[in-house]
Amino acid sequence: MMPADFEGPRPAGLAALRGVLVVAGTLMATPTAAQTPLVLDGQVAEGEPDHVLLPFEVPAGTVEIEVSHDDLSTENILDWGLNDPNGFRGWGGGNEEPAIVGESAASRSYVPGPIPAGTWYVVVGKAKISQPPASYHIEILLRDTPTLAAQPERQPYQPAAPLASGPRWYAGDFHVHSRESGDASATLDDDAALAASRGLDFIELTDHNVMTGQDFFADVQSRHPEVLLIPGVEYTTYDGHLNGIGATSWVDHKIGQPDVTIEGAAQAFAQQGALLSINHPALDVGDLCIGCAWRHQLPPETFAAVEVGSGGWKEACFLFGIQTIEFWDALCDAGGHAAAIGGSDDHKAGMDLGFFQSPIGSPTTMVYAEELSAAAILAGIAAGRTVVKLQGPEDPMVELHASQPPAGDLVVAEGSVSLTARITGGAGQIFRFVRDGVPLEEVALTSDDEEQTVAVEIPEAGQTRYRAEVIVEGNPRTLTSHLWFEAAPDPPVDRVDPENGASDGCGCRLASHPRGSALWLTVAVGGLIAWRRRRRGP
Known part of the structure; x- marks a missing residue:
């Protein structure tokens, strides 16, 4: 099933084709050779949804993927991430460096691991679109030989023993x-x-x-x-x-x-x-x-x-x-x-x-x-x-x-x-x-x-x-x-049966603690002096 935010038609039987992929009206080659670049050129409109997923095919035998991206603008800002067929593989945000994902290593912000064949997605976030539509240029390299050295220092998180x-x-x-x-x-x-x-x-x-x-x-x-x-x-x-x-x-x-x-x-x-x-x-x-x-x-x-x-x-x-x-x-x-x-x-x-x-x-x-x-x-x-x-x-x-x-x-x-x-x-x-x-x-x-x-x-x-x-x-x-x-709460009061004077042992009392309230809070505080880094600053 295609994601709801896919922009543009997708030809049937894409995984088997050595033909073209159409995204946002732009023709792009579907690579089969390990070093043949896949180029995605297109546009995203302002407004919801805030993220667009651009599909591309990864053949069996691929061990490393490199994605270079450019929003082609000094006014518009796009964020970037990557999904594999099973979900999340990284989020670089406004980082303009190429994203590299391999089996035993990855560039910063990305997750190393197996490279499954199938449909992957470049995730595009609409951080700022001042001059709509926002254009993008993406180049993808699919490699059968890794370029990143293995990262044996990476280990699944385990809580450290108390330091004191x-x-x-x-x-x-x-x-x-x-x-x-x-x-x-x-x-x-x-x-x-x-x-x-x-x-x-x-x-x-x-x-x-x-x-x-x-x-x-x-x-x-x-x-x-x-x-x-x-x-x-x-x-x-x-x-x-x-x-x-x-x-x-x-x-x-x-x-x-x-x-x-x-x-x-x-x-x-x-x-x-x-x-x-x-x-x-x-x-x-x-x-x-x-x-x-x-x-x-x-x-x-x-x-x-x-x-x-x-x-x-x-x-x-x-x-x-x-x-x-x-x-x-x-x-x-x-x-x-x-x-x-x-x-x-x-x-x-x-x-x-x-x-x-x-x-x-x-x-x-x-x-x-x-x-x-x-x-x-x-x-x-x-x-x-x-x-x-x-x-x-x-x-x-x-x-x-x-x-x-x-x-x-x-x-x-x-x-x-x-x-x-x-x-x-x-x-x-x-x-x-x-x-x-x-x-x-x-x-x-x-x-x-x-x-x-x-x-x-x-x-x-x-x-x-x-x-x-x-x-x-x-x-x-x-x-x-x-x-x-x-x-302190009042002591529980048992209900007494007027017929025989017996208590039912309920001791019920309505709770008054506000932490269980269903109140909703909407707070917007404005009028602040501009400060901090720009979105793309380090």
């Missing part, structure tokens, strides 16, 4: 790219080395729509035993970016293709035990960062976290950090219990950074975890035990303690609870609690180790939430995730 034991705060970065992202240049070794130099305990690899970087984890981890490599992905669509924290299986990002929806993607991440966070949700700068602002609709309880800091405050976050924190509060108002995390979005391992670009560790997220392992870090996020230092590791630290111990991020109590914040490294700065998104009284910090306490009145119904912030130069510099407070 014992409960404490671990420092890390939840948004780091390697060269497996088409728009990045850093090696995973570069990333790990920079993280170690900044005193981080872990980094999460979040390459765009690919898991191929995880193939190198065991090899790189052996050279950097001090920094835990956590698997993940930046699920990158033209209407927003999700962070699949802990994801190890690929999830289709081509929203609008048959059976590909944002709801299905969220379910696919949940089924593999990954946690979802929204990356840079308020970054609405148009074509300067295509698809970076969050425009999808998902229930607020879908998200385990929100990236409240994207890039260091001084480098970039000052431009949209307040709007991002407001987005987070809006999501919590709507029923979500998302933890706060931060990510540098570093694509270069701190080298040759341009304006508004940040190195790994800016910002830094502190996670209270039982050990330094991927599973423990994810458990810390799920429990809301995070603190974000919006500039970097040297920022003040804040720890929250309630007189009634929480279960995860929720304190269930009656009357009043004391909430204490211990602030270290904050002398000369300002401290405040924030209740339900509203800042409370500001207090000047006079020492590098002090405590501030507030009495939390437990509401009769619903929940109230508190976080703590350190203010530097008038803006948040450190913030905690929320602690939520609600009244």
